[in-house]
Structure formats: C-alpha cells, structure tokens
Amino acid sequence: MLAPLGLMVALATVVPTAMGHYTFQNLLYKGVKFPDYTFIRRTFNHISHFPLFDLNSTTMRCFEDENIPNPGTLTVKAGDTVGFNVDGRIIHEGPLVWYMARAPTGKTAATMDGSGPIWFKINQTTPYIGTTPAPIERFTWPHYNATEVHIQIPKCIPSGEYLLRVEHIAIHIAFLEGQHEFFGACAQLKITNGLGTGAPWPFAQFPGAYRTDEPGLFLNVHDNWVQPDRYQVPGPPVWTC
Ligand SMILES: *[C@@H]1O[C@H](CO)[C@@H](O)[C@H](O)[C@H]1NC(C)=O
Ligand SMILES: *[C@@H]1O[C@H](CO)[C@@H](O)[C@H](O)[C@H]1NC(C)=O
Ligand SMILES: *[C@@H]1O[C@H](CO)[C@@H](O)[C@H](O)[C@H]1NC(C)=O
Ligand SMILES: [Cu+2]
Numbered sequence: 001m002l003a004p005l006g007l008m009v010a011l012a013t014v015v016p017t018a019m020g021h022y023t024f025q026n027l028l029y030k031g032v033k034f035p036d037y038t039f040i041r042r043t044f045n046h047i048s049h050f051p052l053f054d055l056n057s058t059t060m061r062c063f064e065d066e067n068i069p070n071p072g073t074l075t076v077k078a079g080d081t082v083g084f085n086v087d088g089r090i091i092h093e094g095p096l097v098w099y100m101a102r103a104p105t106g107k108t109a110a111t112m113d114g115s116g117p118i119w120f121k122i123n124q125t126t127p128y129i130g131t132t133p134a135p136i137e138r139f140t141w142p143h144y145n146a147t148e149v150h151i152q153i154p155k156c157i158p159s160g161e162y163l164l165r166v167e168h169i170a171i172h173i174a175f176l177e178g179q180h181e182f183f184g185a186c187a188q189l190k191i192t193n194g195l196g197t198g199a200p201w202p203f204a205q206f207p208g209a210y211r212t213d214e215p216g217l218f219l220n221v222h223d224n225w226v227q228p229d230r231y232q233v234p235g236p237p238v239w240t241c
Contacts, residue, residue: 020091021049024166024185028083028148029076039074040084040187041065049088051170051181055217060206061114062165062186071188073109078194079155084166084185086147092170092181093221095233096143098123098151099165100200102158109161109188119165119209120200122240123151124233143168153191156198156241162189169234175220178212198241210234 023043027034037046043063044052052059076082090096101118103109125142143149149166167184174180210217216234 022086022088022090022183023049024084025087026085027187028085033085037071039072040185041071042068043185051183055210056207063184070110073188073190075190078153078157078191081150081152083148083150090143090146090168092172093141094169094171096125097167101163103161109163117203117205119204120239121236124238126229126231154241156195158196159192159194162191164189171221177218180217200239202236204236
C-alpha cells in the first residue's frame, strides 16, 4: 500500500528520469579516461540509456548489445583501482554492486559469454542515514548523483583474464514488483601480479542471481526506514581477500 505522500514523492522521483538515465561507457585507469566502449563491452542501451527490467534475461550478464566488436582487454595489476565514467549521473536510489568472473578454461575475457555460476561479488553499497527512524527520503546512497565510480581489484585474486561487472540497481519505484531498473556494463581485464592466495567464493549466475520478490528488489524506499543499514543487497555475499 502506498500513502498519497509516498506516491507524490515517488512520482517526483520518476518524472525527471525519463531523460536522465545513465550508462557506464568509459573505463578509467591510472588517470586515463578511455574512449567510449574501449575495454568495455558496448551495452544494449548505449543510445537509449534505458534500464533493463528483466532479471531473467541473459542480457543481465553484461548488459551487452548484439554483435559487438571486441573492445579489447586492458592489463591491470591486482590491487589497482579501476573506474567507470558515468554518462549522465546516477540519479536513482539504489545500491552499486560489483562482480568479477574469471574466463573459463579455453576462453578469454574477450571470448567468454558470462554464462554459468562464475560471478563473485567484490563490493556493494548500502544506504546510510543520520538519525533513526529515518524521515522520509532522509537517507543517502553512496554514489547518488555520481559521475564516476571506482573499484579496487582484490590483491589476492589469481592472475588471469576476467570480466569486471559494474551494476547499479535503481529501486525508486520498486514498491511495484518487477519495477527495479538495472544499469551496468562489463570491462575485459587481464589481471597481473595477483597474489593468487585468494579463492573467490561463492559464485552466482546471471540470470538466476536475483528474484523480483526478494527484499532488496521489492520494497518501498519512500517509506520511513528504521534501519536502512539492514537493506539486503541482492545477490551473494561480498567476497574479500
Ligand atoms: C524469472 O524466472 C523465475 C525462475 O524460473 C520465475 O519463477 C519467475 O517467474 C521469472 N520472472 C519473470 C519476471 O519472468
Ligand atoms: C567497497 O568500496 C568502498 C568504496 O566505495 C570501500 O570503502 C570499501 O572498502 C570497499 N569494500 C571492499 C570489501 O572492498
Ligand atoms: C548533482 O550534482 C550536480 C553537480 O555537482 C549538482 O548541481 C546537483 O545539485 C546535484 N544533484 C543532487 C540531487 O544532488
Ligand atoms: Cu529510471
């Protein structure tokens, strides 16, 4: 159920977004901003910027367009920080989630299709607030309004070829089941200097990792939240070194 105030707030959040959606189209590494879709697989929404709604779609793997050219693979040292420039701004509420997947035997970052239980999560964000209970919308999401996002490649992962998957899940209208919006992209990386002492775990697959009725995807962020730090980010737990 939705109170009239909640609905007004929700609509106010929805209306300006038609023209304000976002993509992750430029890789950032060591102060360099690479051209559009260089080392990043070109996404299905590279022109429209539309969100993906269907979490059962294979497009969930890398948000990839059809018949894309190989964007190339960037060599990156384990422990280094890699970023994505955001085309637009992250103008919806929701978590930023990072995954990696190692290329299966016989495949490379460029040739792997992202199928199977190969994705492990390396970071995620949860909302924070100053006071409890949180007055309506007085909680904040890290990366709200961001124009770039950054992630440290875990130091301990084995060297090898990987996809790095960035995902922003917009949940401002997720009080309606299925109205979560997914934005994301995959970069093709060759990781060197990995300590190799870590064993990433557990693995998830796309589609399959998320359900439309799970608490992190079917909720009303416009309600007062007593403990938003308990927000349950979809997918497996974060793996750390
Ligand atoms: C997604 O797939 C699951 C498992 O097969 C199914 O239960 C669910 O209804 C599907 N959801 C949608 C929106 O198609
Ligand atoms: C996740 O990223 C944030 C920065 O956005 C950082 O402060 C935090 O330490 C990272 N967590 C892990 C487990 O790497
Ligand atoms: C987003 O950032 C821009 C530029 O810094 C600023 O003008 C705008 O007020 C910000 N919007 C929100 C909602 O914080
Ligand atoms: Cu939207």
